Amino acid sequence: MIKLDITQAQISAQEMAALESQAVAAQEALENGTCAGNDFLGWLHLPSTITAQFITEVQDCAERLRRNCDTIVVAGIGGSYLGARAVIEALNNSFQWLTNKGENPDILFAGNNIGEDYLYELTQYLRDRKFGVINISKSGTTTETALAFRLLKKQCEEQRGKEVARQVIVAITDARRGAARTTADKEGYTSFVIPDNVGGRFSVLTPVGLLPIAVAGFDITKLIQGAAAMEEATATGVPYEQNICMQYAAARNILYRNGKKIEIIANYQPKLHYISEWWKQLYGESEGKENKGIFPAAVDLTTDLHSMGQWIQEGERSIFETVLSIEEPEHKLLFPSDDENLDGLNFLAGKRVDQVNKMAELGTQLAHVDGGVPNLRISVPRLNEYYLGQLIYFFEKACGISGLILGVNPFNQPGVEAYKKNMFALLGKPGYEKETEAIQQRIR
Numbered sequence: 001m002i003k004l005d006i007t008q009a010q011i012s013a014q015e016m017a018a019l020e021s022q023a024v025a026a027q028e029a030l031e032n033g034t035c036a037g038n039d040f041l042g043w044l045h046l047p048s049t050i051t052a053q054f055i056t057e058v059q060d061c062a063e064r065l066r067r068n069c070d071t072i073v074v075a076g077i078g079g080s081y082l083g084a085r086a087v088i089e090a091l092n093n094s095f096q097w098l099t100n101k102g103e104n105p106d107i108l109f110a111g112n113n114i115g116e117d118y119l120y121e122l123t124q125y126l127r128d129r130k131f132g133v134i135n136i137s138k139s140g141t142t143t144e145t146a147l148a149f150r151l152l153k154k155q156c157e158e159q160r161g162k163e164v165a166r167q168v169i170v171a172i173t174d175a176r177r178g179a180a181r182t183t184a185d186k187e188g189y190t191s192f193v194i195p196d197n198v199g200g201r202f203s204v205l206t207p208v209g210l211l212p213i214a215v216a217g218f219d220i221t222k223l224i225q226g227a228a229a230m231e232e233a234t235a236t237g238v239p240y241e242q243n244i245c246m247q248y249a250a251a252r253n254i255l256y257r258n259g260k261k262i263e264i265i266a267n268y269q270p271k272l273h274y275i276s277e278w279w280k281q282l283y284g285e286s287e288g289k290e291n292k293g294i295f296p297a298a299v300d301l302t303t304d305l306h307s308m309g310q311w312i313q314e315g316e317r318s319i320f321e322t323v324l325s326i327e328e329p330e331h332k333l334l335f336p337s338d339d340e341n342l343d344g345l346n347f348l349a350g351k352r353v354d355q356v357n358k359m360a361e362l363g364t365q366l367a368h369v370d371g372g373v374p375n376l377r378i379s380v381p382r383l384n385e386y387y388l389g390q391l392i393y394f395f396e397k398a399c400g401i402s403g404l405i406l407g408v409n410p411f412n413q414p415g416v417e418a419y420k421k422n423m424f425a426l427l428g429k430p431g432y433e434k435e436t437e438a439i440q441q442r443i444r
């Protein structure tokens with residue numbers, strides 16, 4: 001199992017004990033469905049309730065896309081893409097893009113920005129590709145995703161013909177509502193439903209994450225098994241001291257109350273960059289409300305020790321750090337010996353590169369703790385589907401418990417609407433006339 005170490009968190013046993021009743025109450029409220037946002041708890045028992053038949057349906061669709069496409073564009077934003085991207089990038093060869101010999105389709109992501117150059121360059125790139133599209137939007141009305149989908153649908157139909165396009169465009173959306181549902185039904189696309197009671201950022205283990213991950217060639221059964229193992233390990237009745245979701249949630253709330261307003265997740269493997277991005281969204285959108293919430297930040301180490309290291313070591317003491325450590329890499333590589341030894345590094349010759357990385361990790365942790373940065377450490381035995389499933393469920397459940405301890409509804413995101421309202425008013429969307437007038441006066 002993945003493990004959590006809070007011995008360097010600069011939290012006393014008494015402080016942890018004092019949070020026990022709140023953590024247990026939060027876990028019970030989740031399990032009993034009595035918490036704020038209880039209409040969005042569908043993710044809680046998803047791993048243990050997904051049926052083999054459902055997995056087969058997802059795999060069959062993935063196979064069809066794999067057979068008919070060399071490239072798949074996943075259109076989605078926020079919770080509708082970050083989980084899939086996090087898992088795919090963590091498991092793929094770092095140079096997949098350059099080394100792919102066609103055994104798996106390339107997975108590209110769109111619909112997560114409004115960058116004109118990005119979209120133009122994407123459509124240019126796709127001109128020579130046999131591409132398909134997975135269009136993911138729960139609301140079915142998100143502008144970024146809808147824009148990308150318009151472009152991709154048109155191009156796919158033009159390049160591959162309407163009949164083939166119908167076979168290689170898949171929709172993942174609400175069962176009834178939204179433009180994505182209407183289009184899918186009208187065009188006859190294969191579609192999957194995002195359950196009503198699962199919010200975007202908690203949806204990795206629904207088709208939102210599972211289909212792109214399966215298309216990329218990874219084993220979604222193992223991913224779900226890992227998540228189910230974590231569901232069991234953190235179930236009702238598991239004592240507070242042994243339940244790592246409660247422990248993580250309690251520790252971060254204690255640190256927050258002690259003035260640590262920023263949590264930096266630090267990984268030591270470039271492949272984990274998007275795991276950090278997914279985590280940032282999960283915690284940021286769940287907890288940042290009512291003028292409360294830890295600000296979730298991320299660094300890729302050791303890379304960012306040469307950019308953010310100074311700040312972490314000696315900047316304002318308002319941060320704590322959560323290290324994401326992979327115990328055993330997939331490959332072995334030794335530090336090379338050099339006859340001239342001009343860099344003076346021959347004392348490392350013959351050691352595993354990972355051993356050097358681990359010493360960098362430990363040395364950094366000690367330095368940061370000495371510098372007044374409490375450290376939490378999550379260790380993951382290997383970077384594979386099974387442990388990523390554990391990690392995903394661990395973070396999701398801990399997030400629910402943590403948000404409830406903080407005193408917010410972790411499952412809504414009312415603040416996300418503010419920019420949309422202004423953007424639509426500025427763009428003159430019908431129905432926004434009053435807002436347009438008000439905003440024109442502000443910016444005049």
Ligand code: PA5
Nearest residue numbers: 078079080137138139142200201
């Ligand atoms: O977590 C969330 O609910 C959000 O990040 C959504 O996933 C995001 O806004 C995309 O929404 P939709 O799937 O409706 O396009």
